[in-house]
Amino acid sequence: MSCKPILSILLFAASAQFTSPASAAGPEPITPIQPAQVRNPAMVELGKQLFFDPRLSKSGFISCNSCHNLSMGGTDNLRSSIGHNWQQGPINSPTVLNAKFNAAQFWDGRAADLKAQAGGPVANPKEMAFSHALAVEVLQSIPGYVAAFKQAFGNQKLGMEEVTQAIAAFEETLVTPDSRFDKWLKGDRRALTRKEQEGYRLFKESGCIACHNGPAVGGNSFQKMGLVAPYQTSNPAQGRADVTGKEADRFHFKVPTLRNVELTYPYFHDGGAATLAEAVDTMARIQLGRQFSADENAKVVAFLKTLTGKQPRLQLPVLPPSSEKTLRPQPFDHP
């Protein structure tokens, strides 16, 4: 445990790149979320349709939005997700909100970016249980999609490259600016109560900020779950080691964003913490070797709730209908 303070200092120093030198509140290790810039509206609109389209799954029932529900903070609010044939997913679904700030995607970082991530669940037999080839075949059979791809990509072939690029373009717009905390960062001193400000001070002084910093208040590093005390879980995920094969990476997970954390319960890679109070208590103990008092815990929780930003205002897409040629969904093995 003696290495803990040094580690915290090192990590905190590493986070200096995220300070915001010009905010009225002074330089802070958390920076405001900027509103989305839409460069290609046709591609973003197409990506939104694909995000909501369950025809990218074998069953015709599961879409990206099923587990990254944009009505619920970009998550499903379940410990682990429900996949094809009601299979229990191996891990808690991370929020898609502000996911563009993540250094890598998935808890173990096995996808480099949003585009690389987007194809994963489609072909995962425990999630959407389809294949890239079949998903593309379905889309190519739907005249409305063929036209939308043409508008977004010109004469490029409609393939999985374009599908994931469009979904990623949509996901890049899923940012949540204008949280009360960001208003405070920008100089509105009355945006936070005294209790919330004290919570933020505790968050920094206790070392939480060492890993949870930058615009997304996390998402930019991998850290060991259970740095100073072991984390007890029945979830078998090994985290980063599953990708690198290195023993040193065992139980290292991507630090999740704390933006909108009020909405993204339950917490941790195994969804093991049902409430923010529980999550804060556990993190303090196993990552920082610190026991927060009830009052301290409540202050940190109060601060965390100020990170809820303006949720994306999305018009529900109307999906183009299948044609007579479209492969029909196969929800049940024996229909």
Add this chain to the structure above:
Amino acid sequence: MSCKPILSILLFAASAQFTSPASAAGPEPITPIQPAQVRNPAMVELGKQLFFDPRLSKSGFISCNSCHNLSMGGTDNLRSSIGHNWQQGPINSPTVLNAKFNAAQFWDGRAADLKAQAGGPVANPKEMAFSHALAVEVLQSIPGYVAAFKQAFGNQKLGMEEVTQAIAAFEETLVTPDSRFDKWLKGDRRALTRKEQEGYRLFKESGCIACHNGPAVGGNSFQKMGLVAPYQTSNPAQGRADVTGKEADRFHFKVPTLRNVELTYPYFHDGGAATLAEAVDTMARIQLGRQFSADENAKVVAFLKTLTGKQPRLQLPVLPPSSEKTLRPQPFDHP
């Protein structure tokens, strides 16, 4: 089969009440859909949240919108729906679009109206698998819902009565005006092609109009599936007889609306017809004793596609988060 023409004439006469005396196209047995009138916006907005909220299910995964997907014509486009624990539903999910025009709800009409229908799936162990008491307990534990109910209902108690009333108020707004056919009905002669107009003439002259009339082009009567020739299906549903217990009602089902039928595939109570061409062919044979030529079939299908109206423009609701007191979903029996 000899009774068929007489029956058609009788049914056609019965439909005279639906004629529109003042349309520029002359009196027609189909009348235009009127835009939604919102009387209580707070209640409609609350109903929309409830419609999209999977916390009304035991699993926390299934919402009204799962099977009545407003991105897909108010249906799930599956033969029969997927319920709790991936159970196969007994029947094809009817569209929620224009459902307010239905004389009764469900294929067998067992619910008198939208409000009576809305509570059904929540407590059905094959669908959302929850109970009314638990659903109400969940909502009462969510501060955002408590406030929204107060805004919509004043100091009335938050109970299942109010839940279903709000969902019904939202569903009443789910109408689809301004289809090309309605524009034609209102006098825009160029809104339909010659082929589509010929399809409409065939639709009337062949007798389809006898049951599919009124603003929703159906939904206003029960009819026997297989009037002149038996319908072959492995689906065990007995239709209206399951409600009345009368042998005479065996295999009588509510005539479905044909509004937006281009979007609501597959067709029939068992989802047995994958395409409109197949559905039209089967209906002509078993209800009217008539074999449409390929050309006739194509014309009727072309007409039916003109019934696709303007889909509701809905902003995706942002659901109020659960509190620490909220009962957590139970998607898996063994978590």
